[in-house]
Amino acid sequence: MQPQSHRFKQNVSVALQDVQLQKALERVQEGFVDKRAAVVSTLPEFEQLREQGKAIRNHVLDNLDFYLQRFESQVQARGGQVHWAENAQQARDIVRDICKRVGAKMVIKGKSMISEEIALNDALEADGLDVVESDLGEYILQLAQEPPSHIIAPAIHKTKAQISELFYHAHQKLGYTRKLDTVPDLVNEAREVLRSRYLEADVGITGANFLVAETGSNIIVTNEGNGDLSCTLPRVHIVTASIDKVVPTLDDASALLRLLARSATGQEITSYTTFSSGPKRAGDPDGPDEYHVVLLDNGRTEMLAGAFRDMLRCIRCGACMNHCPVYGVIGGHSYGWVYPGPMGSVLTPNFLGLDEAGDLANACTMNGHCASVCPVKIPLPDLLREHRRRQFERKLQPRFARFALAAWATIVRRPRHYQPLMSMGIRILNRLGRGKGRFKSLPMLGAWTQTRDLPAPQTQTFQSLWKKQRGDER
Amino acid sequence: MNKARIGLFVTCLVDLYRPSVAFAAIKLLEDAGYQVEVPEAQTCCGQPAFNSGDFGNTREIARQVIDAFADFDYVVGASGSCIGTIRAHYPDLFENDPAWLAKARDLSAKTYELTSFLTDIASIDTVESSFRGEVTYHDSCSGLRELGVKQQPRKLLDSIDGVSVNEMQHSETCCGFGGTFCVKFPEISTRLASDKVDNICDSRAPVLLGGDLGCLLNISGRLQRLDKPVRVFHVAEVLADMADGAAIGEGED
Numbered sequence: 001m002q003p004q005s006h007r008f009k010q011n012v013s014v015a016l017q018d019v020q021l022q023k024a025l026e027r028v029q030e031g032f033v034d035k036r037a038a039v040v041s042t043l044p045e046f047e048q049l050r051e052q053g054k055a056i057r058n059h060v061l062d063n064l065d066f067y068l069q070r071f072e073s074q075v076q077a078r079g080g081q082v083h084w085a086e087n088a089q090q091a092r093d094i095v096r097d098i099c100k101r102v103g104a105k106m107v108i109k110g111k112s113m114i115s116e117e118i119a120l121n122d123a124l125e126a127d128g129l130d131v132v133e134s135d136l137g138e139y140i141l142q143l144a145q146e147p148p149s150h151i152i153a154p155a156i157h158k159t160k161a162q163i164s165e166l167f168y169h170a171h172q173k174l175g176y177t178r179k180l181d182t183v184p185d186l187v188n189e190a191r192e193v194l195r196s197r198y199l200e201a202d203v204g205i206t207g208a209n210f211l212v213a214e215t216g217s218n219i220i221v222t223n224e225g226n227g228d229l230s231c232t233l234p235r236v237h238i239v240t241a242s243i244d245k246v247v248p249t250l251d252d253a254s255a256l257l258r259l260l261a262r263s264a265t266g267q268e269i270t271s272y273t274t275f276s277s278g279p280k281r282a283g284d285p286d287g288p289d290e291y292h293v294v295l296l297d298n299g300r301t302e303m304l305a306g307a308f309r310d311m312l313r314c315i316r317c318g319a320c321m322n323h324c325p326v327y328g329v330i331g332g333h334s335y336g337w338v339y340p341g342p343m344g345s346v347l348t349p350n351f352l353g354l355d356e357a358g359d360l361a362n363a364c365t366m367n368g369h370c371a372s373v374c375p376v377k378i379p380l381p382d383l384l385r386e387h388r389r390r391q392f393e394r395k396l397q398p399r400f401a402r403f404a405l406a407a408w409a410t411i412v413r414r415p416r417h418y419q420p421l422m423s424m425g426i427r428i429l430n431r432l433g434r435g436k437g438r439f440k441s442l443p444m445l446g447a448w449t450q451t452r453d454l455p456a457p458q459t460q461t462f463q464s465l466w467k468k469q470r471g472d473e474r
Numbered sequence: 475m476n477k478a479r480i481g482l483f484v485t486c487l488v489d490l491y492r493p494s495v496a497f498a499a500i501k502l503l504e505d506a507g508y509q510v511e512v513p514e515a516q517t518c519c520g521q522p523a524f525n526s527g528d529f530g531n532t533r534e535i536a537r538q539v540i541d542a543f544a545d546f547d548y549v550v551g552a553s554g555s556c557i558g559t560i561r562a563h564y565p566d567l568f569e570n571d572p573a574w575l576a577k578a579r580d581l582s583a584k585t586y587e588l589t590s591f592l593t594d595i596a597s598i599d600t601v602e603s604s605f606r607g608e609v610t611y612h613d614s615c616s617g618l619r620e621l622g623v624k625q626q627p628r629k630l631l632d633s634i635d636g637v638s639v640n641e642m643q644h645s646e647t648c649c650g651f652g653g654t655f656c657v658k659f660p661e662i663s664t665r666l667a668s669d670k671v672d673n674i675c676d677s678r679a680p681v682l683l684g685g686d687l688g689c690l691l692n693i694s695g696r697l698q699r700l701d702k703p704v705r706v707f708h709v710a711e712v713l714a715d716m717a718d719g720a721a722i723g724e725g726e727d
Contacts, residue, residue: 009659012659012661012662013661016661016662016665325647325648325650325666326662326666329662329665329666329669330662362655362658362659363655363658363659363662364652364655365615365648365650365651365652365653365655365663365666366525366615366616366652366653366655367615367616367619367648367652368615368616368619368620369615369619369646369647369648371619372619382566385524385525385527387527388525388526388527389527389528389529390527391527392526392527392528392529393527397526397527401526401654401658405522405523405526405528405531408522408523409523409528409531409534409535411517412486412517412518412520412535413517413531413534413535413538415514415515415516415517415538418517419514419517422489422490426490433725434725434726435725435726435727436725436727437720437723437724437725437726437727438695438698438723438724438725445657447656447657447658447660448656448657448660448695450660451660451664451667451696451699452664452667452692452695452696452698452699453694453695453696453698453699453723454691454695455491455691455694455695455722455723456723456725457490457491457492458491458492458493458494458720459493460493461489461490461493462484462488462489462493462496462497463484463489463512463514465493466493466496466512467514
């Protein structure tokens with residue numbers, strides 16, 4: 001998708017006024033935050049599990065080359081093929097070439113954020129392929145021609161009424177003419193429409209939650225079972241994954257799965273946990289003839305070597321955005337690219353640069369809620385601050401903000417000048433404001449006073465009062 | 475026995491906006507048996523520079539704070555976010571400077587948020603105050619998540635006869651202040667403040683308390699703009715029985 005992160009502020013203004021979006025976002029609290037809290041409270045060792053998850057992911061990052069090669073050799077040993085893609089273009093081309101070679105006409109897809117990152121659907125459709133998303137949320141968005149707004153609940157921004165409307169229009173030509181108003185009815189209709197598509201599809205493309213080096217397996221978790229169908233029914237299965245998805249062993253994967261389900265949806269385990277480890281073997285009742293894994297770097301090796309390494313621990317649970325007060329009121333589309341919320345605000349500037357996505361790093365109150373729920377303890381606020389440090393060094397912040405900061409720092413670093421200066425300023429402000437106790441507007445401070453009163457200083461500065469009091473006592 | 479000496483970290487907002495919070499902190503600490511001093515060479519902890527990515531100036535300001543408070547047994551301040559900066563972040567600033575790293579760690583280890591110091595270190599469990607009524611409490615983010623300040627202020631408030639805390643919904647959710655965030659992204663900030671105001675009003679308590687003046691200025695500013703009658707004080711003012719004057723944003727008229 002064309003990045004819109006540079007329009008962040010405009011996106012925010014629109015989002016805050018969007019009544020439907022605001023209604024839809026109310027579900028985040030109950031659907032994710034409350035459920036996670038409930039399930040975490042029943043697992044006393046959850047904090048230890050977070051430490052374990054962090055250690056597993058750090059170990060992987062310390063030995064990434066080793067585990068990736070081991071993963072590749074295990075996939076090959078089971079008759080599959082691993083393809084290495086340095087960037088989005090290469091990844092797209094690898095998938096397109098496979099589709100062309102096998103004469104594919106139709107592709108069914110499980111949910112994959114990497115496929116969003118590389119804008120795969122557009123590329124395949126440009127080749128004349130019929131691409132169908134099978135994850136319910138992604139299917140809804142395909143009908144609406146919108147990108148996801150959440151990494152695990154891509155259509156969280158849509159209300160039931162909007163979805164009903166979409167289905168009503170899209171499914172009429174298939175013979176479904178009733179407007180539906182309950183969730184089960186909507187799910188059933190989508191299921192019926194999609195069922196035949198699995199059987200028609202030549203190629204199934206899925207993402208990866210974990211790649212297991214020990215066995216060459218790809219693990220995906222879903223609550224709809226669409227992942228199973230997407231990877232077993234078509235003749236060819238292609239996994240699109242980034243290189244950071246690898247874990248050493250099945251034991252490691254199961255520890256991380258315990259963290260993932262709880263952190264993401266507040267479940268102890270997702271409804272379906274699907275392992276695929278290669279093409280159909282002799283005697284297998286089903287499975288694809290060909291099995292491919294496309295491993296995408298797209299700047300991750302560079303992150304591994306730098307200050308954003310911790311970000312690569314991410315297991316894509318979405319807890320950071322579910323708990324982010326900013327995400328909770330502006331929704332995922334405001335961030336303007338594939339990854340929203342705190343994790344997106346760290347990742348997007350890494351992928352697209354600070355010129356495109358610099359606002360994202362600043363649109364955070366540093367409240368720390370994201371880091372406190374992150375299953376692998378990524379210090380998200382610190383990483384956002386690191387982006388700000390780079391912005392400061394490259395002088396990317398607005399000129400007025402830089403000037404104000406420099407002027408402030410100059411005074412703050414000189415207590416002997418600071419105190420008389422502040423004392424004078426505060427006396428004036430106090431005199432102006434003490435009647436009402438607050439200001440309705442003040443020059444230069446419109447960003448505050450447009451929507452908030454600004455309390456007036458109570459009296460003089462504490463330092464001058466204290467000095468006076470000490471003097472009197474002596 | 476010599477009393478332990480505390481250096482009061484006033485914080486810039488208390489210095490400029492609400493000296494009564496510092497006087498309240500001094501009273502509480504002196505009542506707890508400590509000798510309190512206020513080093514003159516303090517201005518700000520450097521957080522605005524730090525969160526704006528200006529690590530150079532942050533380091534200079536941090537050195538100033540470290541020097542000013544080096545000789546005290548403890549450093550105490552009535553703000554979770556300023557104390558969080560000193561405790562949780564100063565050492566990180568000097569990762570490559572062993573001499574200053576050691577000093578920063580020393581300071582970090584002896585620096586406490588006021589209510590946390592009173593309960594966790596001074597083992598105070600009751601305070602005397604003539605304040606009466608129902609209050610609700612906003613948990614400021616840095617105090618809560620960087621310092622684990624949650625039960626401490628409530629424990630002290632519960633010790634005052636006739637004060638009860640009506641918990642609001644989502645007391646741990648950010649009020650939208652966020653330092654410079656509130657003027658960089660005023661629309662988001664205002665929306666978060668409005669949500670906070672709704673939760674405060676739903677609690678039915680006529681008074682909002684909190685431990686961080688930045689958040690309280692933001693929330694009171696939004697409460698007053700929306701003509702809500704809720705009065706806002708720093709928790710230290712209530713604990714020290716110094717909440718009989720004008721609340722934040724209230725005037726003489």
